[in-house]
Amino acid sequence: MVMLGIDPGFAFAGFGILKKEQNKAFLLDHGYLRLPPSKSLVERTGLFYEFFNQKIQVHQVDHLSLETPFLGKNAQNFLKLGYLRGILYLLASQHKLELHEFAPRQVKLALTGFGGASKEQVAHVIMRLFPNLTAPEKSDVTDALAVTLCGVWQHNNIMSKLRI
């Protein structure tokens, strides 16, 4: 099972790719995509699709994990996040990925034991779980790894229940 977790955004899109074999999870890839602000939204949408389309193929991803968005102060940002989520839904459809979605509180709760945890707390736990990880530059990366892990854990739970 290969899980791709993404924290989408038009400025930075963090991602993590975890492979699960027996009881061990391996970090295959992680980082972020920076979409050049000089390019149009149309062009950036195309680049976003191409980048993750390639990641899915290279790592033979079969699961996708995302955070559910909430409407913040800026409706236009919320709408733009919708554009990127639409692209990820399309990729899930084209590559037959199993989709896992989590509310932000669920992710924080699963990682830190507290649903109202800060980004720093989440990053702290991620760095402890992946000791070989060099400190990611952006919290987008640790957020993406957090949602990737949630996807893996949810999949584990489903699988262990099926075994009973």
Place this chain on the structure above:
Amino acid sequence: MVMLGIDPGFAFAGFGILKKEQNKAFLLDHGYLRLPPSKSLVERTGLFYEFFNQKIQVHQVDHLSLETPFLGKNAQNFLKLGYLRGILYLLASQHKLELHEFAPRQVKLALTGFGGASKEQVAHVIMRLFPNLTAPEKSDVTDALAVTLCGVWQHNNIMSKLRI
């Protein structure tokens, strides 16, 4: 110049395709895509992409015209509309379509002379402009034809200015 205008929606997505040659515009295709509510959002997103990807190829579309969305009462519907707009931006990127966007008021004003016109007024004008059109079943279709026409008119204006 071949203009595709779309009124996207997860229930019904109306569309019109107009070809412009010299001073005449021909309606190449129109109708709507109905996405089965029994399918998941991921599957429907995939079907939406496939449908319009094919229309663009069959009719050699090179322009895309859309209405800009506004945040209504339902934030989740607004977000879902974002998914479909993201797909359309991707298609614009993949097929190098020129994008035209209009606020709802602009479309109504251009068609009826009144920015606060009803859907029925818009439909009335569309039926008058295309006398061979059999009454479309859904206002999604007349709305899509309205935004298609706006795209054609905007393109005409730009072209006529370039000629001066």
